[in-house]
Amino acid sequence: MASLNAVVANLFFLCTISIASSLEVGKGPFTYIFGDSMSDVGNNNYLPLCLAKSDYPWYGIDYKYGLPTGRFTNGRTIGDIMAEKLGISSPPPYLSLSMDDNTILEGGVNYASGGAGILNETGLYFIQKLSFDNQITAFETTRNAIAQKIGEEAAEKLCNDAFYLVALGSNDYINNFLQPFMADGTIYTHNEFMVLLMTTLDRQLRRLYDLGARMISFDGLAPLGCIPSQRVRSGTGQCLEHVNQFALEFNSQAKKLLNGLNFKLPGAKMVLSDTYTVVMDLIENPQKYGFTTSHTSCCNVDTTVGGLCLPNSQLCPNRREFVFWDAYHTSDAANQIIADRLFAEAGVSQAPPPAPLVGSGPVPSPAAPSLNSEPAPSPSS
Template identity: 60%
Template sequence: MNIPLALAFFTTVAMAVISADQTSAPSLVTFIFGDSLTEVGNNNYLTYSLARSDFPFYGIDYIDQKPTGRFTNGRTIGDIISEKLRIPSPPPYLSLNPNDDLILKGVNYASGGAGILNTTGLYFIQRMSFDDQIDYFENTTKVIKAKIGEKAANNLLNEAIYFIGMGSNDYINNYLQPFLPDAQQYAPDEFLEVLNSKLAEQFTRLYLLGARKMIFHGLGPLGCIPSQRAKSSRSLCLHQVNEWVIQFNSKVQKLINVLNVKLKNAHLTFADTYQDVLDLIENPSKHGFKVSNTSCCNVDTTVGGLCLSNARICKNRHEYVFWDAFHPSDAANAVLANRFFSKMFVAPNGLMAFAPNHKG
């Protein structure tokens, strides 16, 4: 993403945030698409889903210490970014009635187990793939147009910010599972091409539905999460998995550059957080952590790696980078959200503004 384009995009965000701070209702609207890293409870409403976290000890450090469907002990990165943008964290789509006025302030469509591909996470039985989430967003656009008229709706959709975090499950719960067909059918570079082609269609579809300002969160070093370390006899990061992630990030970044030229008035940004997450894992003490090679919750990686209600959890949760075998702790999410945010904004005189050294 070039600097003039990024400057226009983030200046708009900054002005929306400042405007929101001066009025009773926030003018900045956000729509969130993703997987368990950003889910806030959609899967709670999927009766047969095996990808759920609506039980203890999830949410033990959240409001009222209650599980909400977030796959961590507290807040997601999306929750924390919403706090920094001074807006409410968008509610899960499936918690809303079809005509709920809350959709005018933003919606979270993220679903644990979701992937870019519709086959990803198949063994979770129910989950909302990226295509499913876009389908629900299309329904949302129709409701918004019916509520406020097409012109105002188009303006709202064009000015909204779209946070997208997809791809982790396409590896962890698809390609890295040898019993699934994609792992047998495709070589690594072929699978990457399939993902990239599908993602191009999905970005374009969002654009046609009115999305202009889209931020895609690149993948972190998946080879270093506890579920993957468990495959190493010495609990080391899996180098090959991390190499595939780096290739994925590079391919998507190039795709985004192409789409910014191809799609009129599109402002897509690739948020590369790979090094930030790797630094947190390799140098935990620098960020106030003590443990980064295993999870706070004593999970059984042979049966999925989630923090089941009968598991043992650590008392010093703020010292662990990982909560369960897949997901960061609340404390780690806070560090990562701050790093992500500081790359895009500075705060002169207490007001948010674009950080001119941000490269997208």
């Protein structure tokens, strides 16, 4: 994100135009979010067998009322902050919605699911999750429901004018290729695995395009070798440079893919956001942004199996000083910086800020949450 090109700025400019020219059924800009645990706002809470959940303290301690919502951080996701900047409410989780009501006409939907990847086999050991293919199918269900309400022509225009945030690929490495017990890391060389990823992503983005998506921002991979869960594998606490190289190669190939799709598909405006650069800057120069610590997690769970912030975790004294919340996910404060950089460099004028969400409620009890809550029914068309 440190060197977003003019195409990215144009993408966000077009997105802001859609606010003024959006359909009467919504206030726009309609925003559809696809991703993994960095973007999940609660979808996995509705999957009863899913092992990738954050519906317990201390997740959400700096979100509304200090309670967990299914977000894998202490506060807001980058998608939440982006929505704030666009002047809309954060899109709700798909699995919380009914396709029969008009909520699907109120600004967008979030399909992200913790553990998800580009490949369907990624995160297989989480039992349940929405892979990117599953998420696209869910979007198709949403689109069909919208068409039933407002007609096919209006639905097509809504989808054409909408903004699509896609952030996937991290789990294809962290919870697939780099895991010794997963087949892909044994079957494929990295070059072969890259071909598999890009071939699959090409098909998926074309499918989104066929469903009406035109303006797609695809987040490149961050420096995965420097996240706490990977540093502990080095034995010295240093970044794993070969993993960072994998991420850079992925980003390079993804950019070529997106440029190729823009050339082949009429009206497509797909861009790669340079997440790698801004996150690496946060890691290498934390003081520049008001952080003190970027090599370990606030929850001190770098060596804990799973690397998540459990109710018995010992939190850092000041959560705003840590780049990483747990062994995998950035903190609310870091997410704010990432979103700020994206908007500043794209030259977008943001909407007036809403009432603050962070720290607005009581600190939750560290008691373990109930695991027997009844999941809401899945949406149907």
